[in-house]
Amino acid sequence: MSEIHTTYPTRIAARLQLAEPRVAATIQLLDEGNTLPFIARYRKEMTGGLDEEQIRAIEQALASLRALDERRATILASIREQDKLTPELEAQLLAAETLTALEDLYQPYRPKRRTRASIARERGLQPLADLILAQPRKGERPDVAAQAFLSEAAPTVDDALAGARDIVAETISDHAEVRRQTREKAMRFATLTATRIEGSVDEKGVFTLYYDFNSRIDRLKPYQVLALNRGETQKVLRVAVEIPERDWRQSIQNVFPDHPLSPWAEQLKQAAEDGAKRLLLPAIERDIRNTLTERADAHAIQVFAANLRGLLTQPPLAGHVVLGIDPGYRTGCKVAVVDASGKVLETATVYPHPPQKQQRESLAILASLVQRHGVTLISIGNGTASRETEQLAAELIRSLENKRLEIKRLEIGAPAANLHSPISQSPDLSVSHSPDLHYLIVNEAGASVYSASPLARAELPDLDVSLRGAVSIARRVQDPLAELVKIDPKSIGVGLYQHDVNQKALAAALDGVVESVVNQVGADVNTASPALLTYVAGIGPKLANAIVAYRNEHGPFATRTAIKKVSGLGPKAFEQAAGFLRVRNSDEPLDASAIHPESYAVARQVLKLAGVTMHTPVSARQVQLDALRQRKPLAALAAELGTGEPTLADIFAQLVRPGRDPREDVPPPILRSDVLSMEDLIVGMKLQGTVRNVVDFGAFVDIGVKQDGLLHRSQIPHGQQPGVGDIIDVEIVAIDKERGRIGLGWPGKVAVDWAVG
Numbered sequence: 001m002s003e004i005h006t007t008y009p010t011r012i013a014a015r016l017q018l019a020e021p022r023v024a025a026t027i028q029l030l031d032e033g034n035t036l037p038f039i040a041r042y043r044k045e046m047t048g049g050l051d052e053e054q055i056r057a058i059e060q061a062l063a064s065l066r067a068l069d070e071r072r073a074t075i076l077a078s079i080r081e082q083d084k085l086t087p088e089l090e091a092q093l094l095a096a097e098t099l100t101a102l103e104d105l106y107q108p109y110r111p112k113r114r115t116r117a118s119i120a121r122e123r124g125l126q127p128l129a130d131l132i133l134a135q136p137r138k139g140e141r142p143d144v145a146a147q148a149f150l151s152e153a154a155p156t157v158d159d160a161l162a163g164a165r166d167i168v169a170e171t172i173s174d175h176a177e178v179r180r181q182t183r184e185k186a187m188r189f190a191t192l193t194a195t196r197i198e199g200s201v202d203e204k205g206v207f208t209l210y211y212d213f214n215s216r217i218d219r220l221k222p223y224q225v226l227a228l229n230r231g232e233t234q235k236v237l238r239v240a241v242e243i244p245e246r247d248w249r250q251s252i253q254n255v256f257p258d259h260p261l262s263p264w265a266e267q268l269k270q271a272a273e274d275g276a277k278r279l280l281l282p283a284i285e286r287d288i289r290n291t292l293t294e295r296a297d298a299h300a301i302q303v304f305a306a307n308l309r310g311l312l313t314q315p316p317l318a319g320h321v322v323l324g325i326d327p328g329y330r331t332g333c334k335v336a337v338v339d340a341s342g343k344v345l346e347t348a349t350v351y352p353h354p355p356q357k358q359q360r361e362s363l364a365i366l367a368s369l370v371q372r373h374g375v376t377l378i379s380i381g382n383g384t385a386s387r388e389t390e391q392l393a394a395e396l397i398r399s400l401e402n403k404r405l406e407i408k409r410l411e412i413g414a415p416a417a418n419l420h421s422p423i424s425q426s427p428d429l430s431v432s433h434s435p436d437l438h439y440l441i442v443n444e445a446g447a448s449v450y451s452a453s454p455l456a457r458a459e460l461p462d463l464d465v466s467l468r469g470a471v472s473i474a475r476r477v478q479d480p481l482a483e484l485v486k487i488d489p490k491s492i493g494v495g496l497y498q499h500d501v502n503q504k505a506l507a508a509a510l511d512g513v514v515e516s517v518v519n520q521v522g523a524d525v526n527t528a529s530p531a532l533l534t535y536v537a538g539i540g541p542k543l544a545n546a547i548v549a550y551r552n553e554h555g556p557f558a559t560r561t562a563i564k565k566v567s568g569l570g571p572k573a574f575e576q577a578a579g580f581l582r583v584r585n586s587d588e589p590l591d592a593s594a595i596h597p598e599s600y601a602v603a604r605q606v607l608k609l610a611g612v613t614m615h616t617p618v619s620a621r622q623v624q625l626d627a628l629r630q631r632k633p634l635a636a637l638a639a640e641l642g643t644g645e646p647t648l649a650d651i652f653a654q655l656v657r658p659g660r661d662p663r664e665d666v667p668p669p670i671l672r673s674d675v676l677s678m679e680d681l682i683v684g685m686k687l688q689g690t691v692r693n694v695v696d697f698g699a700f701v702d703i704g705v706k707q708d709g710l711l712h713r714s715q716i717p718h719g720q721q722p723g724v725g726d727i728i729d730v731e732i733v734a735i736d737k738e739r740g741r742i743g744l745g746w747p748g749k750v751a752v753d754w755a756v757g
Contacts, residue, residue, distance in 0.1 A: 022048040035537040037519035045644035104176035117170035120163035129167035169275030181251035225296035226497040297501040310724030324474025327385035336470035381444030387706035393439040438671035446487035526556040538576025589614035593658035709742035
């Protein structure tokens with residue numbers, strides 16, 4: 001099969017519309033054990049500057065082709081063992097470019113359980129079947145010819161002809177070309193129908209839209225396919241594919257035409273009818289459903305991955321002392337205060353909501369925590385009771401502000417107003433220097449998973465599992481990436497039908513996103529958790545734990561090269577990981593940058609030519625580096641320094657802003673001090689909101705009320721695509737208070753339709 005392997009670059013380049021040399025170089029780098037982030041960042045000269053998505057596409061296409069060839073080899077060996085491999089069949093198998101085409105060719109030779117056709121063959125009826133297939137215009141009639149095939153197992157002419165037709169039916173159904181033509185027509189013209197199963201339970205009416213549903217296959221939306229699959233799995237819906245009779249009949253006729261002058265024509269027609277309804281159409285329906293599911297899965301996974309990337313790339317709100325609240329009703333709201341470094345300062349549980357309704361006491365406890373620790377930000381999880389807790393936070397902020405104003409009036413001699421808030425009735429609580437306080441809602445998905453994990457037990461051994469979630473919610477605003485990597489990406493609910501899609505493919509895609517973001521941002525080797533280090537290129541869980549264990553035993557790493565002392569971290573792992581690991585305050589200033597150690601010599605030469613060092617103030621350093629680029633074109637300078645242009649361009653960028661966090665370029669989250677209600681909204685009102693989730697039919701946007709608004713896809717201008725975490729301007733276009741729905745529009749765009757379904 002080596003002649004096939006050498007065509008991989010050509011085939012992948014054609015499929016992805018990329019230059020073949022770039023693809024060939026990328027395949028070589030991947031086969032040498034290089035990680036995707038390392039190739040994308042530090043081997044640009046070899047790949048021609050292919051980005052991560054292009055390299056990932058090459059990696060996936062390569063895996064697909066290799067899996068195809070592995071299956072091809074298995075099939076060839078199987079048919080060869082049966083002594084049925086003809087030169088023509090071998091050529092067809094070698095030319096098959098898809099797994100479907102390969103399996104179609106293999107279908108007649110696939111080992112099967114005993115079928116009606118195999119039983120007929122055992123009875124010696126294959127020659128009679130061959131006559132039906134040959135459609136001779138002369139010779140004996142079928143009833144006469146069948147006499148020669150009578151036996152104890154087939155005692156009558158009808159029995160013999162029925163057995164022969166069984167063989168013909170299976171032959172027609174198994175034929176690769178019949179399957180291909182039928183499948184292709186079905187994917188264009190077949191109809192998928194769904195009806196409710198009588199007596200099925202659908203208490204919330206989740207599948208109401210599909211109780212009497214039909215759509216042409218080529219018009220189905222991915223989310224509809226996933227919804228139908230779920231309804232079928234839950235035994236609410238009966239789903240079927242209806243293939244037009246003209247299509248399957250024509251496919252069979254094209255390959256197995258019956259001859260009008262042959263006495264065997266009627267036998268072939270009967271066999272074709274039976275083979276289609278009993279074997280071919282059920283097989284094609286399975287193929288179509290599988291294809292639709294695979295496409296829907298791929299689309300859903302792509303959306304999930306994009307949403308996860310948006311969540312992970314949210315900018316950190318550094319420098320805040322955060323009060324995190326994990327909301328709840330009966331069990332109360334769990335509260336944790338963490339300092340600017342994420343250290344837990346104090347925890348508490350308050351019961352402001354039903355059934356206890358201890359709002360006054362809860363406000364007093366929260367105010368005390370705010371004052372005692374200088375809290376500047378309240379982070380509220382978006383789960384159960386989140387909006388009621390948001391109202392509590394708004395009341396807390398108002399009470400503190402009112403108290404501050406009263407104290408200010410007293411200080412300047414003005415008469416004090418009557419104070420009725422629970423905070424004002426705490427005479428020992430000074431708020432004269434209370435910091436400016438705001439709150440925000442954060443995605444708490446996965447907090448409970450983290451709370452019960454071994455990592456949480458190791459990080460917070462003295463805290464009850466119920467309070468660890470509040471700590472996670474607080475830390476998520478300080479550094480979303482560092483906290484979210486501690487959670488299985490599948491538990492971070494920013495997708496649609498995430499439990500219905502291929503879980504292995506979903507896990508691989510989401511892990512790829514986390515790996516991409518972690519390496520894009522970089523990791524401080526002296527502060528990063530094992531969870532974060534696990535996703536650094538070339539490291540993985542075992543080495544991550546070894547790095548942290550070494551750090552705990554020997555203290556912080558002084559330089560990047562010191563990482564080599566960790567047991568198990570060899571030259572290859574260091575090569576892959578070094579550029580993504582940061583060492584602050586190292587003796588080597590370049591250790592804090594994204595410049596790879598292999599390029600330090602070039603970086604030092606650039607600094608020397610510019611007449612600066614890494615200790616030169618940033619503004620002066622940038623002026624001198626810009627001047628150097630003005631004096632010498634990048635291409636000439638790269639040739640002089642013996643490096644490539646892409647690498648040199650990256651070095652210049654890092655010398656100006658070493659270790660720059662790309663999340664700094666993202667607008668910060670919206671911080672609020674008061675809460676809106678549905679009653680405050682009016683059609684035409686313009687607001688800013690945070691995109692919480694993106695689905696096929698639009699985006700859900702948090703505008704500060706209890707219910708997220710829906711920005712329907714019809715409202716999103718062409719070329720614009722909001723992502724999770726984006727801060728966008730929206731306009732209220734519809735309000736349905738009874739159903740708790742808010743329709744949003746893009747400012748300046750006329751509303752079309754915002755209702756789901």
